[in-house]
Amino acid sequence: MFEQEEMLIQQLFDEEKLTEKQSKILIAAIESFSEKGYASTSTSEIAKKAGVAEGTIFRHYKTKKDLLMAIVVPIMAKVVGPYIINDFDKVLNQQYDRVEDFLRATIENRREVLKKLLPVVKIMLQEIPFQPELREQFIDLIAKNLFGRVSHIIEGYQQKGQIIEMPALSVARLVITSVMGYLFSRYILFPEAPWDDELETERTIQFIMHGLGKGE
Amino acid sequence: MFEQEEMLIQQLFDEEKLTEKQSKILIAAIESFSEKGYASTSTSEIAKKAGVAEGTIFRHYKTKKDLLMAIVVPIMAKVVGPYIINDFDKVLNQQYDRVEDFLRATIENRREVLKKLLPVVKIMLQEIPFQPELREQFIDLIAKNLFGRVSHIIEGYQQKGQIIEMPALSVARLVITSVMGYLFSRYILFPEAPWDDELETERTIQFIMHGLGKGE
Amino acid sequence: MFEQEEMLIQQLFDEEKLTEKQSKILIAAIESFSEKGYASTSTSEIAKKAGVAEGTIFRHYKTKKDLLMAIVVPIMAKVVGPYIINDFDKVLNQQYDRVEDFLRATIENRREVLKKLLPVVKIMLQEIPFQPELREQFIDLIAKNLFGRVSHIIEGYQQKGQIIEMPALSVARLVITSVMGYLFSRYILFPEAPWDDELETERTIQFIMHGLGKGE
Amino acid sequence: MFEQEEMLIQQLFDEEKLTEKQSKILIAAIESFSEKGYASTSTSEIAKKAGVAEGTIFRHYKTKKDLLMAIVVPIMAKVVGPYIINDFDKVLNQQYDRVEDFLRATIENRREVLKKLLPVVKIMLQEIPFQPELREQFIDLIAKNLFGRVSHIIEGYQQKGQIIEMPALSVARLVITSVMGYLFSRYILFPEAPWDDELETERTIQFIMHGLGKGE
DNA sequence: AATGAATGAGCATTCATTCAT
DNA sequence: CATGAATGAATGCTCATTCAT
16 A cells, blocks of 8 residues: 555655655544645644654645645646546547547546545545635636536537537536546545446446436 | 624524623634634634634633534534425425425525535635544435435436436536536635626526537 | 531531532632632632632632631631640640540541641741741640640659659650650541541550650 | 853753753743743743743643653652662661661762752643653652662661661651752742751751650 | 623644755 | 654633623
């Protein structure tokens, strides 16, 4: 698990070369923030868990909030953003013949990411309401990128008569919340229930497909 | 707004007779917890906002956490729980001829509640991950009551052949996350977007109905 | 035990007529002060133990320190003072033929008093260093009354050639600390050791008598 | 006086190397605890007197009680314990030909120690009744070490027929309380009276020697 | 007389941050 | 670069005391 987390860190933060101490600080901070919340985690606790001196944290991150941002911003910038965009680009380029296949791939992809980055995602969700900077980034990302892109695709399918006549934004909302609802139930609400992931993925896809079908 | 909040408080906490000071403390705490989070709100701040001495808070609520619980537990116990159950009882007693009508009434009802209790619901969602007591109550409520009841209804409809063959639990998840996803988008994510509530409600219902339809 | 304590209270405080609430407050305060110390006992704790409202304490005793004084001053005034004086008066009036008999009676008398008033005596000893008012009273009592009287008696015996030639004050100190040392060991230091009181009293008397004897 | 106290501190706490701030904190704490009692001394007061920030106290002593223990435990462990034992070892090894000489040396030694450590001894005596940990240590030290050693010596003298036939424990009690009674009168009760220490020491020794003599 | 809600100063303790080494 | 002692403002909480009922 430690090795796995380290890889996660390397993956999330690779661009800036991290020293070993910095990695340890980030891992410790992610673990503590995720377990007890940002406001209830003390920097001294992080220092102890990371095995560094208290002052060392502040050499790398000017304030505690900077440390939080160093954790959460990359997730927003790299994970929620481009990953999604890459996927969609594949769809837009007809790499998936059917919507089902796109949904399946997307869900699977999201699932993998969420499983690995769960602690960071938890921190992000917790702190978005209280950090205006995060909030704005998030809204932008969701509103402009995610909804925008999805809406675009949807309008395509609607013109081909394959899905229901409904404002693309509403369709986007329905699809996204269905997918997110699944992932949220799966990993946040009931992570310990016995899930048959393949089956539930199919059911979710089926539900969405029917839900968007022209009915009758 | 103040008057409105006071009514909210009265409604949530009516059984125990609240003194004026207690009401003021609760209102101030709800406002602050909702805006800045439980851990980042100081009791002195609440006292100042409520216009009482700091000691007064601790006369009524032995600890800061007790104050939090006094706010969140009733919401769980009274609002999420029985309200839902009452609605479902109506369905079970055939008060709604069609699933659509039931969904419509439920969504509308939830919408009203959420609109009024938004700050408290926000606090609840924020603190569930960090307060084991809340977490357990919530899981119980959702898992045993909400999912249980909904599953029961679903099985009824499935026997009548009106909805798709799929484990009731999965159906329940899909329906509930669709409804919650709507309300979450509407009130938490984009409360300031221009929403046509009646229309979106219908679209959500339509989506769910088709999604659960036997397809073709 | 409760009844016994009530009698103690009545005995200590009889002159001012105490209401039932006052008695309860005093008993509760003595118990708490004795167990946890004056400074570490809160008035609310006393109120709860006494079964009265917090305000009631302050109706009878203007401040917490007044309550302490109401407990400790009578002990000094009535118990340490006059009792001793009465005993000594008996000696001075030749009611005891031999010093031994006087010592024996005095020790026995002190022993009874100490057993009953132990909690109050403990409080007194604890607070004397910190309450100048008490300290002065105590020094006066010990220095002027106790030492004074004893010195007077001692000088008598010295003139009769029955005890050693030594300043009366020094003799008084030796006698008093011997007696007090016994009682202190018996009731404060090792109250739970198995003591044969009669025997130890005799030994103490014998030690003092020899110690004051003309040697040889 | 400041220099003297610093030496005291160095003597009491030498093994662990104390920083300058730690010394200042200890000196300030000893002064305040001794004057006003542990419970009535606030940490902010100690900080101010020591000329350090309040947080500094808690960096070195996790709680206020830890600070108390850091002051009192070494006194029990180092001063009351080994010093006494060393003295007795000298007696046991026949370094003193006569009991008188032993008593004289012991009293003198105790007197020096007490004079220097008076504030700390005061704190110790004050807090023993309320700190179970201290109480146990003290009882152990007195009961098992002091009384045990003294009893052993006494039995030796009794076998040589030099002192009275009486259970060694009782003899020990009489001797110890006589010595302690002198020191207590001298330094705690009437420190400001004019004492001729040499003379009073001799009188106390004489009293004990006669008291334990075979009478006649 | 008795109550107990209300007060606000005070307390022990924590914490993010700084800085000399 | 890294350390960790030092800081002092802030925090949750307690307490003796007051006062309207």
